[in-house]
Amino acid sequence: MTDERAAAGEAVDSVLAALADPTRRRLLDLLAARGEATATTLAEPLPVSRQAVVKHLAVLDAAGLVSGSRVGREMRYAVRPAALDATARWMASLAADWDRRLANIKRVAEAAERDSRSTPPD
Secondary structure (H helix, E strand, O other): OOOOHHHHHHHHHHHHHHHHOOHHHHHHHHHHHHHHEEEHHHOOOOOOHHHHHHHHHHHHHHOEEEEEEEEEEEEEEEEEEHHHHHHHHHHHHHHHHHHHHHHHHHHHHHHHHHHHHHHHOO
């Protein structure tokens, strides 16, 4: 495996691990709807504390899914779509590989069925 491919795999792993938590997925949904927001604003509709939201945002940031920027005394967070896009491309590639494999299995099975019908019994 090339270094580039290994790095891409690690990035996908990090994104999928971050998305495994429903609270982090909800945070991404909220940020996508609002554009950007503070941890305090994001914590309001959630059943977790502001401190828990900050920890979740740190995981999302480490995965490249959000970024934080300081505006005065506030830290504002926004979605960074590049990591999601890369993960979606990986998933689409994986799905295409499986589609090809299944099409090959179907082709072989149909050919075997045709052969069994055209071969007279012994």
